[in-house]
Amino acid sequence: MSYFDSVSLAPADPILSLTEAFKADANPDKINLSVGVFVDDNGVTPVLDTVKEAETRLLTNSKTKSYLPITGSPEYARLTQNLCFGSELAKQLRDQTVSLQTPGGTGALRVAADFIAKNLDTKTVWLSNPTWANHGGIFGSAGLQTESYTYFDNASLSLDYAAFIDAISKIPAGDVVVLHGCCHNPTGADLEPEQWEEVAKIAASKGWIPLVDFAYQGFGIDIDTDAAAARIIAKSGLPVFVCQSFSKNLGLYQDRVGALHVVTGDSAATEKVASQLKVSVRTNYSNPPAHGGGIVTTILSDETLTAKWHQEVAAMRGRIAGVRQQFVDALKAAGVSRDFSFLIKQKGMFSFTGLTKEQAMELREKHAIYIVNSGRINVAGITSANLERLVASLKSIIG
Ligand SMILES: Cc1ncc(COP(=O)(O)O)c(C=O)c1O
Structure with a gap:
């Protein structure tokens, strides 16, 4: 008898367990396209030069390790609002915006979920x-129910815009x-x-609340264009x-x-919303960690460092776009029967390849190539060193 008899084994995280399996694979030519991190052509997730510079400055200038406020640093809040909404709109929205420095995007989602x-x-x-x-x-742990709306067409491997619009037009008022x-x-x-x-108009007419x-x-088109969703929705007064x-x-x-x-x-609602968000932070992690926020603040408050960071983001984005093109070209040159040109249009690190669960498993078991069973790949995981073997393996599976 154990005090923990009531505890059952939770299912392993499907993506992180693939990483474990990858690490344990003895094949020296193994390829990991399942993880969610950017890697350069050497397969390394780099520390950006601007981050190193900001950390050097922080180390020299830091005077205290005392707690940050519950909401984090006010300067961080202002600078990240500017980055998200653009300085002009951020200024217009300042008195109706509550901003919190959070432990990652996951922390932001979890605090939002608790608040909702x-x-x-x-x-x-x-x-x-x-x-x-x-x-x-994340939303389930906060006690919320989740439903899904149609987004993607598995046949054409692209956004099903008409079905998406139809689905979000039926979402009840007040839902998130x-x-x-x-x-x-x-x-x-x-x-x-x-x-x-159009999405902003539908949200306004139906009365549901968007969460972006x-x-x-910066990983899609550029830092400002990628902010279109947040800016268009916020500007519309929603x-x-x-x-x-x-x-x-x-x-x-x-x-x-x-x-x-x-x-x-x-x-008029802003103060009340801020007070409840603070309760959620206080009862979860009390106040945010300072170091990473200090890096962001150091970069975004210095024009030269910000410009350098924009170049670093452009280089990461450029590598991903370049790899998409090289991958599609190499598949075509190898005579792979299926047209993968849709990969070029997709944005960011991830793509749905249309490969089935069985094909994903065959890639893993026969070729030591790790992709998520849904057919999702992290394009950034493709490098000059593994492209040829990846394409040959796909050819042997797809024909
Ligand atoms: C869609 C999406 N949202 C949020 C996150 C959370 O990021 P973070 O590592 O900052 O918590 C991720 C990370 O993979 C993501 O892909």
Whole structure:
């Protein structure tokens, strides 16, 4: 008899367990396209030069390790609002925006989920089908129910815009709808700015509340264009939650840096919303970690460092776009029977390849190539060293 007899074994995280299996694989030519981190052509997830410079400055100038406020640093809040909404709109919205420095994008999502569960009239959050594997767990853990709206057409491997519009037009007033700001994870299929305008109109007419999950700013087209969803929705006067992450675009994965911006659309409600968000933070992790936020603040408050960071983001984005093109060209040159040109149009690190679960398993078992069973690949995992073997293996499976 153990005090823990009542505890059952939780299912392993499907993506992280693939990483474990990859690590244990003895094949020297193994390829990992399942993880969610950027890697360079040497297969390394780099520390950005601007981050190193900011850390050097922080080390020299830091005077205290005392707690940050519950909401984090006010300067961080202002700078990340500017990055998210653009300085002009951020200024206009300042008195109706509550911003929190959070432990990563996940922390922002979890605080938003707690706030929604405890304070709004709805208990339902809508997620795209498919969506990031952690969304259901985060909202579910806060006691919310999740439903899904149609997003992707598995036949054409692209956004099913008509079905998406139809689905979000039927969502009841007051419910919360999670939208991927850019670089949709897992499909890589994004909306155009005009389409976001239509989404904002539908949200306004139906009365549901948008939540923009914004984890890949700068990985799609550029830092400003990628912010279209957050900016168009906020500008339209609607309330909106934006969950921002700096894990990918600053490579700060392990420092856990993000922000939650809640634009209330109503200055009178802002103080009450801020007070309840603080309760959620206080009872979860009390106040945010300072180091990663300090890096972001150091970079965004210095014009030269910001310009350098924009170049670093452009280089990461350029590598991903280049790899997409090389991969498609190499598949074509190898005479692979299926047309993969849709991969070029998709944005960000992830793509749905259309490969079946059986094909994903065959890739893993026969070729030591790790992709998610849904057929999702992390395009950034393709390098000059593994492209040829990857294409040959796919050819042997698909024909
Ligand atoms: C869609 C999406 N949202 C949020 C996150 C969370 O990022 P973070 O590592 O900052 O918690 C991720 C990370 O993979 C993501 O893909």
